[in-house]
Amino acid sequence: MKINPKLKKDLKSFLLNNIQKEQNRALVISADCLNLDQKKILQQKFSDLDWKEAIYETDKSVIAGIIIKVGSKIIDLSLTGLLSKLSNTLYEID
Amino acid sequence: MENLGIEGKLLLAQIINFVLFFILVKQFIVKPFTAFLNQERKNEEEKNRMLEKLKKSEEAGMEAEKKMKEKMKKEFDTLFVQAKKEAQDMRADLMKQAEADALEIKAKNSKLMEEEKNLLYREVKDKIIKTSLMIVESTLKESLDESARKKITGTIIKNYEGKVNFN
Numbered sequence: 001m002k003i004n005p006k007l008k009k010d011l012k013s014f015l016l017n018n019i020q021k022e023q024n025r026a027l028v029i030s031a032d033c034l035n036l037d038q039k040k041i042l043q044q045k046f047s048d049l050d051w052k053e054a055i056y057e058t059d060k061s062v063i064a065g066i067i068i069k070v071g072s073k074i075i076d077l078s079l080t081g082l083l084s085k086l087s088n089t090l091y092e093i094d
Numbered sequence: 095m096e097n098l099g100i101e102g103k104l105l106l107a108q109i110i111n112f113v114l115f116f117i118l119v120k121q122f123i124v125k126p127f128t129a130f131l132n133q134e135r136k137n138e139e140e141k142n143r144m145l146e147k148l149k150k151s152e153e154a155g156m157e158a159e160k161k162m163k164e165k166m167k168k169e170f171d172t173l174f175v176q177a178k179k180e181a182q183d184m185r186a187d188l189m190k191q192a193e194a195d196a197l198e199i200k201a202k203n204s205k206l207m208e209e210e211k212n213l214l215y216r217e218v219k220d221k222i223i224k225t226s227l228m229i230v231e232s233t234l235k236e237s238l239d240e241s242a243r244k245k246i247t248g249t250i251i252k253n254y255e256g257k258v259n260f261n
Contacts (some may be wrong), residue, residue: 031243041251064235064246079234080159083227090223 004078009023023071026051029078042066049073 026049028034028042034056042054049070065078076084238246 032240032245032247032249037256038099038248038251045254051234064238064243066247077136077254079246080231082096083231087223088229 003070019071023050025070025071026054027057028054028066029057029062029069031058031060031062031078032060036064037071042068046075049075 026046032078034042039054039056049068051070062078062080065081067078067081092093
C-alpha cells in the first residue's frame, strides 16, 4: 500500500510539531505546590533543558522532591525515585 | 557146578535177565536221567553265565552311572563356579552402577538444593527489600508533614548541580 506523499509530509510535520511542543513544555511533579522562588531556581538550574513553559502538578506519591519530564527526558529528584534507586542497588548486591 | 548148587540154566536165565535188565535200565532210565542231568547242568551253567553277564552288565552300568555322576558333578561344579563368578561379576557391576547412580543422584540433589537455596535467598532478599522499602516509604509518608516535605524539596532543588546531594 502506497501512502500519499502529501499526507505523509503533513503527518511528519504534525508529529515534529508535537515533539517540538513537548520539548518546549516541561511537566514538574512535586508532592506540594512549589513557591515562586523554587520555580525561578528550577528555571535557572535546568536551563540546559531549554523549556519555554512549565506545567506544575502535585502528586503525593513522590513523598518529597520533584520529577521533571521534558519530552522523552525524565529527571527524578523525588524521594520515591531515590528509594527506587536504593532498591535497585540492593538487588544488585549479592 | 551142580555140586556147588549152581544150576546152569538158572544162571543163564539170570544172566540174560540181568543183561536185559541192564539194557533196559540203561536205555530207559540211565540215559534219560543222564540227559536230564546234563541238560540241568547246562541250564545251570547257562544260568550262571547269564547271571555273570548280568552282574557284569550291572557293574558296567553302575560304573557308567558312577562315571556319569562324577562327570555331572564336575560339570555342575564347573557351572556352579562359573555361575558364582558371573554372579560376583554381576554383583560388582550392579554395585558400581548403584554407586554411580547414587553419586549422580547426590550431585543432582546437591545442585537442586543449591538452586533451591539460591531461589530461597533471592525470595527472602526480595521480600526483605520490598518490606524495608515499604516501611521506609510509609514511615516517610507518615512522618513528613507539609513543611518538612517543602523543606526537603527546596533543599533538593537548591543543592541540585547535575546530581542530587542530600547532605
